[in-house]
Amino acid sequence: EIVMTQSPATLSVSPGERATLSCRASQGLSSNLAWYQQKPGQAPRLLIYGASTRATGIPARFSGSGSGTEFTLTISSLQSEDFAVYYCQQYNNWPPLTFGGGTKVEIK
Amino acid sequence: QVQLVQSGAEVKKPGASVKVSCQASGYTFSRYSMHWVRQAPGQRLEWMGWINGGNGNTKYSQKFQGRVTITRDTSASTAYMELSSLTSEDTAVYYCARDLGQRFSFDYWGQGTLVTVSS
Numbered sequence: 001e002i003v004m005t006q007s008p009a010t011l012s013v014s015p016g017e018r019a020t021l022s023c024r025a026s027q028g029l030s031s032n033l034a035w036y037q038q039k040p041g042q043a044p045r046l047l048i049y050g051a052s053t054r055a056t057g058i059p060a061r062f063s064g065s066g067s068g069t070e071f072t073l074t075i076s077s078l079q080s081e082d083f084a085v086y087y088c089q090q091y092n093n094w095p096p097l098t099f100g101g102g103t104k105v106e107i108k
Numbered sequence: 109q110v111q112l113v114q115s116g117a118e119v120k121k122p123g124a125s126v127k128v129s130c131q132a133s134g135y136t137f138s139r140y141s142m143h144w145v146r147q148a149p150g151q152r153l154e155w156m157g158w159i160n161g162g163n164g165n166t167k168y169s170q171k172f173q174g175r176v177t178i179t180r181d182t183s184a185s186t187a188y189m190e191l192s193s194l195t196s197e198d199t200a201v202y203y204c205a206r207d208l209g210q211r212f213s214f215d216y217w218g219q220g221t222l223v224t225v226s227s
Contacts, residue, residue: 034213036153043203043217044153055208055215087153091212096169097143097155 006100023088032092112218130204137185141207
């Protein structure tokens with residue numbers, strides 16, 4: 001099973017600032033990685049797939065990069081609606097599909 | 109527009125089974141696979157299994173093998189997840205999630221179904 005590790009666990013950022021979230025895989029994934037946003041009481045929302053392709057309707061301030069074992073989600077200028085928990089998910093080697101433990105982006 | 113609507117919250121006793129439904133609309137059900145993902149309180153998302161919308165083939169996480177069964181009824185555009193031999197550790201929100209066209213990531217999610225296991 002591929003283990004996904006996200007860092008940091010919590011990121012405190014001021015509105016308008018850039019946020020950089022990391023995700024590391026225990027084995028190489030090529031580009032088979034997705035990112036999700038989850039707000040309290042809501043289902044996750046797909047942001048990025050293929051490591052860098054934005055899903056339909058996702059604003060350009062969200063960008064993904066990386067390949068192999070190291071990936072990054074960047075939010076270029078945080079808006080109030082972006083404060084949430086973010087998860088990465090690998091789909092290179094399954095079953096099982098696996099998720100990281102999440103990064104909570106909170107208001108500084 | 110694509111919608112996945114799940115059945116309501118359940119309370120079950122240890123040892124019982126639960127069956128959660130997920131009714132899809134807004135797309136051709138058989139053309140997309142469906143996954144089931146759960147989230148225990150304060151925990152990360154956990155993938156349980158997948159069903160191919162066209163041929164009904166399934167794959168399950170080894171963690172749940174033997175306890176989970178995923179089925180579908182294409183005439184009703186509905187997927188089902190049944191989990192047996194419940195324990196308190198199965199208390200979680202269960203989500204169905206549509207596959208992003210054989211990419212094994214999830215583009216649409218149901219609203220979630222809270223399953224509480226308590227004696």
